[in-house]
Ligand SMILES: CC(=O)[C@@H](O)[C@H](O)COP(=O)(O)O
């Protein structure tokens with residue numbers, strides 16, 4: 001079964017446009033879980049452009065499914081995650097000024113750094129996942145870092161899906177097969193949508209979790225949050 005973790009960054013983006021608490025990030029998380037969401041993902045960025053540090057602490061006692069915190073492991077981020085103790089931390093190597101995440105880890109180059117940080121999280125009982133381009137060459141080093149999972153960075157798949165979906169998914173399939181053989185769990189995310197999700201989930205073996213935010217929250221403007229979460233769950237259903 002592939003779990004749906006809903007990324008609620010965009011709820012915070014709208015809220016921050018006016019300050020105050022509308023729409024409420026915590027209420028959205030609770031409702032998403034009531035509507036069937038199987039996890040809540042947030043990506044607090046250093047400039048707090050959407051999710052703030054306060055949100056991270058406010059959400060922790062309310063999330064009853066799986067809490068997944070994503071981010072670049074600078075020391076303040078690491079310390080916050082160790083204090084909050086979510087079920088999962090996803091390490092993303094994004095520059096502070098990046099508009100959004102735009103690359104996976106070079107696991108060979110950053111091997112020592114990742115190994116050290118991953119041990120810190122694992123010793124605290126927090127599952128780790130590292131954001132990875134669909135590049136089988138990165139899997140060998142990823143596995144040696146001790147991470148529990150990888151998160152396949154799906155922007156390229158989403159971009160090329162409408163042109164040639166067989167070609168778009170091939171590197172993801174190859175990376176996923178090797179990751180499974182290497183004992184790694186597989187998550188995926190970035191630009192997944194109602195259009196492209198089913199093909200991805202049907203063709204990637206052992207896909208444990210997808211985290212989806214931008215498209216899902218955008219689609220919810222027209223369909224409503226409950227219908228949208230349900231529509232995503234249907235795309236992930238195997239029957
Ligand atoms: C790791 C990943 O792909 C997502 O977390 C993405 O970075 C969302 O972040 P933004 O909402 O800031 O674009």
Ligand SMILES: NCC(=O)COP(=O)(O)O
Nearest residue numbers: 007189190191211213214
């Ligand atoms: N890890 C990916 C994520 O949380 C959401 O990415 P997106 O759907 O906002 O592109």
